[in-house]
Amino acid sequence: MALEKTHFSGSRLNYRTPCTSREGHLCNIFGDIHLWNEFFWPAGFQLKELSPGRLSLVKVRDVYDPLVKRVWKDASTLLHHLLTHHRCVSSVDLDIDLMEDHHELICDALCKSPNLRKLKLRLRRYPTSEAHSFAATLSHLNQLRDLELSRVDFDRLSLEALSNFLANTRSLTTLIMNDLNIESEDAVVVVQGLKRNATITTLSVNRSLVSPESSQCGMTFSDYIRWNKTLRTLSVTSRSLKSFTDLRPIIGALSYNNTLFELNLIGLLLDIQNKQLITDMLIQNRTLRSFRMVDSLGAGCPFHRHSNVKPEVRAVGNESCLLSLWLVALTENKTLKELHLNLSRIIKPADYSSLFKALARNTSLQKVTLQTMRKDDMTQICRALQDTGVPERFFVIKPHELDTVAELPGCNELISTSVACCSPLESGPLHSAVYLPPTCSHVKLLRLRMAAEALNSNLSSFIAQYIANTTTLRELDLIFDHNWPWPLHTLNQETECPQRTLVKALSNNKTIRRLSIEGHYFDETETQMLVGMVHSSRTLCQLSLFPCSHISATELLQKLSQNISSNYTLLDINVYRCWENCSDLFAVEEVARRNSSLVTRAADFVMGTRYKYCAVAAELLQCSPGLVAKVQELALIDENEAALRVKKSLKSFSELDDFMRLAGVVKCSVTCHRLDDGKKQLVNLNRDCWLHIRQYIKLGDIQD
Structure with a gap:
């Protein structure tokens, strides 16, 4: 194939280069990833190094421009060469756009891949005949460890091929089928394959496989859970608010299963009887180490806002009688180490003391997460945590959109807060917010949402003073709302000065790791100041910038792309997508990709891998907060200990x-x-x- 010049730099890619990876040495292709991505990125994909020395083709965005089809042929041809000739390629995302018209080429590459470990499929509206041949390729993936089927339309014949693969694979350890919606009579085919599988340790399915106990699918799945000896993690998910999920096939089988360590129930509507079954199971179970139950009604999705919810579903809103059962379960279970619950609908403010006392008596629990707390309950929660003396064991998570400024001084456990001001006449809460946080060193996340016209010199001065002086804030969201049409061309010095003051404060801040600014309008000087701050920052890891006008966004993106390659700290950049400046957008996203690769290598060195290319990355990023955070994640330690590990590894x-x-x-x-x-x-x-x-x-x- 004669590839044309790359889309942005005009370089030519020697795509036929062989794989040169070996123990402790990177493949030569790593030096040209940016050139390969000039072909993949326009098609919505990007080559990334998600694990040291291993390449993954990742879907990074949807493509809506029909003209982009001209690049899919090049992308699919390059992918074919990567899969068939490069053992350093271990993970691939595929969607209908990349597969369409190149089906045989991709299937051939998958069969010939020497080292494919992970495959993710998004194939909605895939032609039936092509789905059959694709399902047939699964039997050739002898080294595949992770398979994720997302929005895949398989008929019964394709499901039978999938079932046969599951029954015979000797390598697959993770199977994710959250979006595989199939009827009960077809779902049983998949479950039959699972019953014969002897390798899967992590399984995630949606409620279509968890049918009523009387159905063949439900009974087959129950038998699978009951007698399985390899499964360690099971997740069941649903996105439906219309009907209940019957968990009897799972809960009943768990009384016989002694190998499952983690159970996650996400987005399920459960009636009181099923929740009673769960509490009874937790009282009796002696093998589960982690349990998570977050339902749709409690995950920021109030059922009363949905007109399609059935009346009997609305009736589950008051379940206070269940609290006593949970207290018994939490007291008697002696094996759980991690617990993630949403109890907001069944607990009253006066009950938090009893809840935390029960948690305190459970000596095995190491981490408890309570999700979606009500704002009015935060004071009682913090007081109950302090009274029990075990706040360090618990992480109370709530949506940071809640305005909890008034509770901050008395609640050291509150690490995030949010304040909104819809008009200049309602700026009182904003003033309170910027007065309080300097006295609250425990605040790590602050979200300020205000009408753009409410930002005057006085308010911006207080906000800027806090931003510039804080030594603890890690995440900051600034959202400016506008009453359109907004006369941008009539901006006077008074409206410019407040925003310039904020930009100067951001330039002086040395602690913020994640910054998001939405709805702003900065003039040329302010834009240059903001870009200069981003380029020189050695602490900012995540950045989101969405100006209020296309013109402002275009100018920002153009300036941001210049010299962005000198920044080795940014790991995630989200900016307004100006497609007429796609080369600038590509340059910005490539820098984040490069930096993330370096963090991956550096963290691997800190964790003990003694390869030169990993040590080079560690030496380059020794002061990067992103490296410290990655070591925290891998080693499950706090920030200070992670920083010490980084320092010790460099001394080695x-x-x-x-x-x-x-x-x-x-x-x-x-x-x-x-x-x-x-x-x-x-x-x-x-x-x-x-x-x-x-x-x-x-x-x-x-x-x-």
């Missing part, structure tokens, strides 16, 4: 022999041949001299 190659060995210069230690003139050599330097020289030498300076 500070000495001469360690440095040269990791750089690949020597195998064991540095030795030098004796010189006739008797001059000093490298090994003759004392430790202090070497460490002084070491300040000017980086691992990345030494070529392989």
